Amino acid sequence: MKKETRWFCPCNWTYDPVVGEPSQGIKPGTAFEDLPDTFYCPRCHVDKRGFVKKDLIHDLNVVTSNITAN
Numbered sequence: 001m002k003k004e005t006r007w008f009c010p011c012n013w014t015y016d017p018v019v020g021e022p023s024q025g026i027k028p029g030t031a032f033e034d035l036p037d038t039f040y041c042p043r044c045h046v047d048k049r050g051f052v053k054k055d056l057i058h059d060l061n062v063v064t065s066n067i068t069a070n
């Protein structure tokens with residue numbers, strides 16, 4: 001089971017720290033917490049204070065057993 005923290009904009013755009021945000025000079029591997037205060041959503045231009053933190057949990061075993069049951 002893998003837990004992953006992602007930050008969501010109200011418009012549903014998600015910041016992916018693996019990818020970064022090249023259009024704003026954010027390098028791949030930059031944690032959301034390390035983004036500059038000037039960071040904004042590239043889709044709706046909300047600034048980083050408008051983002052909401054969510055934990056995504058990937059449980060591959062559950063997915064596999066559901067497929068088997070069907």
Ligand SMILES: [Zn+2]
Binds near residue numbers: 010041042044045
């Ligand atoms: Zn947005």
